[in-house]
Amino acid sequence: MAAAITCSAADLHPLLGGAANASAAAEYLCSRFDAISNKFVDTNYAVDNTYLLFSAYLVFSMQLGFAMLCAGSVRAKNTMNIMLTNVLDAATGGLFYYLFGFAFAFGGSSNGFIGEHYFGLGMFPSSSFDYGFFLYQWAFAIAAAGITSGSIAERTQFIAYLIYSSFLTGLVYPIVSHWFWSADGWASPARSDNLLFGSGVIDFAGSGVVHLVGGMAGLWGALIEGPRVGRFDHGGRAVSLRGHSGTLVVLGTFLLWFGWYGFNPGSFLNISKAYGESGSYYGQWSAVGRTGVTTTLAGCSAALTTLFGKRLLSGHWNVTDVCNGLLGGFAAITSGCSVVDPWAAIVCGFVAAWVLIGCNKLAEKFMYDDPLEAAQLHGGCGSWGIIFTALFAKKEYVNEVYPGIPGRPYGLLMGGGGKLLAAHIVQILVISLWVSITMGTLFWFLHKLKLLRISTEEEMAGMDLTSHGGFVYEYCDEVELPNLKNRLNLTSKDSSVI
Structure with a gap:
């Protein structure tokens, strides 16, 4: 945010000549100038906060997309259950993120691991955060919980949903977001004394922080529960348990596509920032537009690759597969959407489609059942997106989006060396380990207490x-x-x- 331009009466006085009232005139002109300058600063804040609030509304609209996608992907006899869990992800997540989650994520710390301030939004608003920032980050937190609910759909006790959603949004997800997004997180790219290869992790909108966290949590839930009744026959062959409404799947996909324009471009948090001298046509608004383009192209590339890839493998044109492929492309580009060229986004989507197809093949081989393909889509494609960013991040864009650190590493294939790739591999490992320890343990205890899975009847x-x-x-x-x-x-x- 630009500071107000100041005016000095002492500097202005000589320019007004030696008239008797020159001092009073200089003071008056400076007071008017300062008032106008402050108005511009206020307007700048208002524009940026309006942009952030609008982005938060877009990300929240993704909850409706998740609800419709989940409803269409399960059998009709479980429709009300899955829609209710999506509603409660938002409601439960709202309270727990307000009480604990935001503080753990962005509350400042001395060790870079967990935040310590802003519990219950104490000391809000401040020079660091306003309410719009909380709203935006809450919408991200409940998105991670919504990913997990798809993996354990159609066989999970309702009380288990409430417990895991509270734990994920109140503790597990916020700590991960603190590591990579808080200014003092140990792997944050905004930290000048970064502890991770002098680089930090470029996970701009959360291929790791959101998608890998949600996907890994869902993976452990589905593994501990086991497959749905009838998903595999006695010989271990997969049996299709198709969702009941392709219409809802398509509706949910388009709603998620729409919301992703708040998820990725909105992650800039502000828009009225020039790159270079003020008055240039090129600035953060250009980067926001480029991010929208890379997001779009990755999804489109993944959708078309899935369409023809599945046609070759199965002989069918399947709308559900194409929708999942599209979303896999979005999950993958989310990490590097702001720092890659549009042509690279097409590569990202192409590979993401094959990652999803491969993960689904592995899931069938190991008799893993995920009704929404959530772990494969968000975990698998999210992991690819993290690696993709470390390969294709462009130096110019990295320095614009993450300024202030000379010689910052960028994409390996763009000539930036291997430090960023090493940092991103560490990100995948630490997120997988953290979520496995926390959510895996939680699901295991729920299973032992007979609170996880419903009866066969x-x-x-x-x-x-x-x-x-x-x-x-x-x-x-x-x-x-x-x-x-x-x-x-x-x-x-x-x-x-x-």
């Missing part, structure tokens, strides 16, 4: 009926209605919910 009947009072549709799946009533011991009064 409940799973066959559908969670909408057994946990939420009835199906969201006039629908009955896989079993005949009379047998379902007998199996659940429903009375004639209870059976009206069916």
Whole structure:
């Protein structure tokens, strides 16, 4: 943010000649000049905060995208359950991020590991943060929780959702975001005395901080729970349990696409900043636009690669696969969207599509069941995005987006050496280890306490009926209605919910 330009009456006085009232005139002119300068500074703050708030609204709209994508990707008998979990990710995450999460993420510290201030938004607003910044970061936190909910869909007890979502948004995710996004985080690129190869990690909008965290948490939840009933036959071959609505999948995908323009370009946090002399046509607004372009091209490239790749492998044009491929491209470009050229974004999306296809093949081989492909998409493609940034980050863009450190490392393939790549490999390892220790342990305890997975009978009947009072549709799946009533011991009064 530019400081106000000052005016000195002592400097102005000689220019007004020796008139008797020259001193008073100089003081008056300077007071008017200072008032106008302060108005420009205030306007600058207002513009930047309005941009940040609008970006926060866009990122929050992604919750609707997640909800629709999840609803379309599960069977109809579990639709109400998965939509309710998406609502509660936002509500539960809001309270826990307010109480603890924001402070752990951005509260300042002496060791670079965890924040210590702003619990319950104490001392807000300040010269460092305003309320719009909290709102924006909360929207990111609940996005990570929404990723995890897709991995454990259709077989998880409702209480487990509430517990893991609170833990993830209140502790696990905030500490990771402190490491890489807080000004004093041990691996932050904004830290002048950076502890990680003198570089820090360029994870601009969170391929690692958001997507890898959510994907790894979902991976452990799904592994500990095991696959859904009927997902694999007795010989270990995969059986398709298709989602009930391709329409909702497409709707959710487009909503997520729209929200990603707040997720990636919005991560600049401000827009009214010139690169070089003021008055130039080139500035942060140009970088914001470039980031929107790289985001778009990565998604488009991944979607088309998935379309033809799956056609070659399966012989079908599958809309769900294409939507997931598109989102995989977005997850991958999220790390380097601000520091790569548009042509590199196309490469990013192309590789991300094959990463997703390969991860899905491995998941089937090892009998891993993830209804939304969330761990493969966000974890696998997110990891590729971290590596991609370390290979293709352009020196000019890196110095513009992360100024103030001469000789900062940039992409290996762009001539910047291997320090950034080494830092990014460390990021993948420490996030995977941290989430495995925290979320893996949590899911294991929930499993041991029999709070994680529902019974086989409940799973066959559908969670909408057994946990939420009835199906969201006039629908009955896989079993005949009379047998379902007998199996659940429903009375004639209870059976009206069916």
